[in-house]
Amino acid sequence: MNTKDVIIVKAREVFARDGYDGLSIRLLAKKAHIASSVIYHHFANKDVLLQAMFDNTNTELGSLRKSLPETDSVYDGLVQQIKFQFDHSQRIVAVLKYYMAYRDSFPKLTNGFVPPKAYLHIEEILDRGVKTNEFKNQDILKQAKMITHMINGFLLEYYPAKISVTEKDALVKDLASFIYRGILK
Numbered sequence: 779m780n781t782k783d784v785i786i787v788k789a790r791e792v793f794a795r796d797g798y799d800g801l802s803i804r805l806l807a808k809k810a811h812i813a814s815s816v817i818y819h820h821f822a823n824k825d826v827l828l829q830a831m832f833d834n835t836n837t838e839l840g841s842l843r844k845s846l847p848e849t850d851s852v853y854d855g856l857v858q859q860i861k862f863q864f865d866h867s868q869r870i871v872a873v874l875k876y877y878m879a880y881r882d883s884f885p886k887l888t889n890g891f892v893p894p895k896a897y898l899h900i901e902e903i904l905d906r907g908v909k910t911n912e913f914k915n916q917d918i919l920k921q922a923k924m925i926t927h928m929i930n931g932f933l934l935e936y937y938p939a940k941i942s943v944t945e946k947d948a949l950v951k952d953l954a955s956f957i958y959r960g961i962l963k
Contacts, residue, residue: 781816782820784810784812785812785820789827789828789831790834791809792805792809793872793875793876794869794871794872795937795938797878797879801828803824803827828880831876832873835872839866851910851912852903852906852910852912856900856903857950857951859899859929860950861946861950863930864933864936864941864949867933868937870933871933871937874930877893896930897925897926900921900922900929904921904922907961913961913962916961925957928957
């Protein structure tokens with residue numbers, strides 16, 4: 779991994795845990811075991827660094843999501859997506875905290891600030907459920923946004939605590955069941 783990538787990975791780690799105010803170039807340099815000047819060589823300032831971290835993380839998440847297998851049902855898709863979110867919680871939380879820190883740079887939506895990329899995968903799962911007649915076409919876009927907010931709330935609550943595989947599996951299934959029952963009504 780090159781120096782620039784190390785800086786981005788360490789920035790994501792610190793930013794996910796401590797947010798915008800908790801990330802300083804000095805702290806990041808210490809965590810990355812490099813001089814602050816090296817960070818400034820690659821990134822003009824903290825905001826430029828965080829934009830690079832955000833872009834890099836979104837690209838990584840997109841690649842990881844593309845490798846997920848197609849599921850047979852909406853319920854299975856929800857389980858898979860929720861598990862994915864927990865399995866990649868540091869990346870997801872870093873992206874969420876970026877949204878919160880830079881929300882003025884994102885368009886205000888009627889149901890919060892979640893940009894379309896954030897709920898696209900849930901929307902695809904719900905759309906598949908309509909096409910397979912698992913449920914009737916309701917307001918999929920609104921549901922996808924609300925489901926995404928719900929899942930993200932759990933991620934923010936749990937991160938950075940380490941949860942056991944058993945606890946994670948139970949939480950994923952409980953969340954998926956709750957969401958699925960809500961969709962069917």
